[in-house]
Amino acid sequence: MEREKILAEIRQDRRAFIKKVASGTIAGSLLLVIPAGAFELPEQLPGMKEEKGPFIKGKKFAFIVDITRCIGCGSCCVADKNEYNVPDGNYRTWVERYIIDDHDNVYVDSPNGGLDGYTKPREDLPHPVRDTFFVPKLCNMCEKPSCVQVCPVGATFQTEDGFVLIDKKRCVGCAYCIQACPYSVRFLNPVTKTADKCTWCYHRVRKGLLPACVNVCPVQARKFGDLNDKNSEVYKIMHEPHVISILKPDMGNKPSLHYLGLRREVV
Amino acid sequence: MSPLHGGAAALTNYVFPNDLHVHWSLMIVLYPYITGIVAGAFIVSSLYHVFHVKTLQPISRFALLFALAFLICATWPLLNHLGHPERAMSMMLTPNPTSAMAGFGYIYSAYMVVLILEILFIYRGTLVELKQKSRGFMRFLYGILTMGSDNIGARAMKLDHKIISFLAGIGIPMACVLHGYVGFIFGGVKANPLWATPLMPLIFLLSACVSGIAGIILTYFVIKTIRREEVDMDCVRTCIKFLWGFFILDFVFEMLEVFTHFYMSTHHWHVLESLLWGPLYQSYWVYQVMIFSVIPFFLLGFLSLIRFSDGIVKFFAPIVSLMILIQVLLMRWNVVIGGQLMSKSERGSVAFHPEWLEKEGILAAVIIMVAPIIILYILGKIFPFWQEKRAGHTAA
Numbered sequence: 001m002e003r004e005k006i007l008a009e010i011r012q013d014r015r016a017f018i019k020k021v022a023s024g025t026i027a028g029s030l031l032l033v034i035p036a037g038a039f040e041l042p043e044q045l046p047g048m049k050e051e052k053g054p055f056i057k058g059k060k061f062a063f064i065v066d067i068t069r070c071i072g073c074g075s076c077c078v079a080d081k082n083e084y085n086v087p088d089g090n091y092r093t094w095v096e097r098y099i100i101d102d103h104d105n106v107y108v109d110s111p112n113g114g115l116d117g118y119t120k121p122r123e124d125l126p127h128p129v130r131d132t133f134f135v136p137k138l139c140n141m142c143e144k145p146s147c148v149q150v151c152p153v154g155a156t157f158q159t160e161d162g163f164v165l166i167d168k169k170r171c172v173g174c175a176y177c178i179q180a181c182p183y184s185v186r187f188l189n190p191v192t193k194t195a196d197k198c199t200w201c202y203h204r205v206r207k208g209l210l211p212a213c214v215n216v217c218p219v220q221a222r223k224f225g226d227l228n229d230k231n232s233e234v235y236k237i238m239h240e241p242h243v244i245s246i247l248k249p250d251m252g253n254k255p256s257l258h259y260l261g262l263r264r265e266v267v
Numbered sequence: 268m269s270p271l272h273g274g275a276a277a278l279t280n281y282v283f284p285n286d287l288h289v290h291w292s293l294m295i296v297l298y299p300y301i302t303g304i305v306a307g308a309f310i311v312s313s314l315y316h317v318f319h320v321k322t323l324q325p326i327s328r329f330a331l332l333f334a335l336a337f338l339i340c341a342t343w344p345l346l347n348h349l350g351h352p353e354r355a356m357s358m359m360l361t362p363n364p365t366s367a368m369a370g371f372g373y374i375y376s377a378y379m380v381v382l383i384l385e386i387l388f389i390y391r392g393t394l395v396e397l398k399q400k401s402r403g404f405m406r407f408l409y410g411i412l413t414m415g416s417d418n419i420g421a422r423a424m425k426l427d428h429k430i431i432s433f434l435a436g437i438g439i440p441m442a443c444v445l446h447g448y449v450g451f452i453f454g455g456v457k458a459n460p461l462w463a464t465p466l467m468p469l470i471f472l473l474s475a476c477v478s479g480i481a482g483i484i485l486t487y488f489v490i491k492t493i494r495r496e497e498v499d500m501d502c503v504r505t506c507i508k509f510l511w512g513f514f515i516l517d518f519v520f521e522m523l524e525v526f527t528h529f530y531m532s533t534h535h536w537h538v539l540e541s542l543l544w545g546p547l548y549q550s551y552w553v554y555q556v557m558i559f560s561v562i563p564f565f566l567l568g569f570l571s572l573i574r575f576s577d578g579i580v581k582f583f584a585p586i587v588s589l590m591i592l593i594q595v596l597l598m599r600w601n602v603v604i605g606g607q608l609m610s611k612s613e614r615g616s617v618a619f620h621p622e623w624l625e626k627e628g629i630l631a632a633v634i635i636m637v638a639p640i641i642i643l644y645i646l647g648k649i650f651p652f653w654q655e656k657r658a659g660h661t662a663a
Contacts, residue, residue: 089287089288090285091284091285094284096281106614107281108281108612108614109281110281110283110284112284113284137283146457146458148365149365149366150365150366150367150368150455150456151363151366152357152358152362152363152366152368152369152371153354153357153358153361153362153363153366153369154361154362154363170354170357171350171351171354172349172350172351172352172354172355172357172358173349173350173351174348174349174350174368175290175291175350176366176368176452178285178290179290179291179456179458179459179606179607180456180457180458181458181611182457182458182611183611184283184285184286184610184611184612185285186285187285187288188288188290188350192350193350193351194350194351251457251458252457267611267612267613267614
């Protein structure tokens with residue numbers, strides 16, 4: 001009897017020992033790996049890791065598109081489509097091709113939103129081309145957004161940190177915001193049956209990452225940063241002499257999206 | 268066009284990629300059409316109840332039932348249009364105060380209450396009599412509709428009359444708000460050059476009056492023909508005169524709006540011009556303006572100014588009413604669909620052709636337009652359309 005009791009105790013101890021060793025090993029290795037940054041990506045937007053609370057404080061984000069740099073490769077559109085699984089025929093961002101001929105006629109196109117890249121020149125033009133450039137488009141993130149004004153249920157809202165976002169659990173799908181947006185950046189998502197648009201990758205920005213399109217642009221035509229950070233590229237651009245403008249200023253929406261080298265032909 | 272003056276020529280056909288979809292289609296064409304008919308029908312009733320246009324007495328009650336039948340269906344196209352109709356009540360429970368659209372639920376419900384109350388008070392005397400004559404379910408129904416009061420003594424009827432005058436009185440501004448507001452939903456969209464005009468609520472309101480009067484004349488003739496009853500010619504002639512009056516204002520303002528833009532010829536006009544002489548040419552100039560505005564305009568003028576025989580009026584009144592109803596429907600189409608055909612790129616436009624069987628297609632539109640007629644038929648089984656011509660029952 002006594003012997004069996006002792007044996008049972010040993011068996012129990014052995015099992016407990018193995019359990020302890022195993023869990024200790026896992027915990028120990030995690031303790032080594034996590035602080036080393038195994039689950040975190042390097043910060044692209046300085047100072048975002050310290051951000052706490054529901055909104056980003058002390059930062060004023062701006063998006064700048066440099067149309068003198070854009071080469072119309074369509075990488076930004078591909079990155080965007082992958083990031084959000086955007087249904088075909090709808091566009092959170094797109095790239096337009098402008099062609100001006102020597103008769104001052106303006107030709108614009110954007111086949112498939114520029115998703116496939118502009119690999120071939122247009123051949124249907126009657127006169128020699130004088131100038132050509134590409135214009136990427138995305139949400140203007142207006143300071144006075146007409147989409148927010150007209151949304152009947154407040155599903156489209158402006159966050160305290162200046163982002164215009166959509167709560168797809170509240171959206172009724174009336175499409176009033178789509179009518180109200182002067183820039184046609186909104187669409188009715190055929191899958192969710194709610195309004196949808198570019199968010200400047202709010203979920204990435206919150207983690208200190210650049211928007212997906214900015215991240216992939218091979219020529220830095222898309223720039224994103226904090227205007228309150230004097231070391232940021234966007235601050236420097238906005239505070240140096242440049243041809244810089246916004247789209248449809250007459251609408252009075254005060255966009256936070258700025259265009260570097262914007263041409264008068266661009267609508 | 269020479270390159271020096273080539274502003275318009277330079278604009279080639281570029282449409283923003285997201286502008287290829289027409290989001291507000293047939294359902295949103297029907298919505299202002301139906302609310303317009305409601306507001307117009309109410310005005311007809313008020314002409315008798317408030318402004319004492321005595322000749323309209325035969326249709327004064329019918330006009331209210333007609334308005335109710337359409338008002339019941341006013342939300343149907345909207346619900347069919349919404350991506351998430353199950354969330355529709357959020358507009359009333361958690362509205363966004365800055366949204367022009369958020370007010371609709373409140374305005375609609377308030378108007379519905381006033382209209383139903385007015386019908387019940389106007390019909391109370393008749394309903395009490397009907398209750399006494401009927402048995403079973405109908406007796407029970409009339410009991411509810413008379414609000415449990417069988418008192419049709421002189422004092423009670425006098426009080427009813429006061430309540431009716433009050434309801435009809437507040438009903439007029441409410442009907443105007445209901446439809447002026449629908450115009451504002453479009454007029455307040457600054458991004459759309461066809462919609463963004465302060466005249467939009469006014470044009471919507473005037474066309475509402477026109478469509479309501481025309482709708483009543485047409486259904487009056489149809490019902491009278493089916494029932495083989497005598498048509499009250501004084502009433503019809505008065506309706507025609509009011510229809511002409513409202514249509515003069517409506518048509519003149521519609522044309523003035525376009526003409527003012529044409530005269531100023533700013534960039535705004537060049538965008539509109541490409542639309543009105545582009546994809547909208549047929550439905551706007553040919554159908555809405557030339558066929559269904561100019562012809563009824565003269566027909567109504569002749570019918571109002573020249574004393575034709577009853578036979579001629581009986582022949583032309585329903586035809587001209589139908590033409591006016593089509594004119595207003597075309598106007599709604601040209602505003603709602605037309606506004607979306609221009610891309611916000613200001614460089615191109617799209618075409619739109621409704622399908623028969625899609626969710627917001629032609630079949631759905633036909634069902635929604637037939638529904639008020641069925642509802643009107645059912646209402647007619649409960650509320651007699653016309654007042655019997657005998658003394659003592661003209662209290663309303």
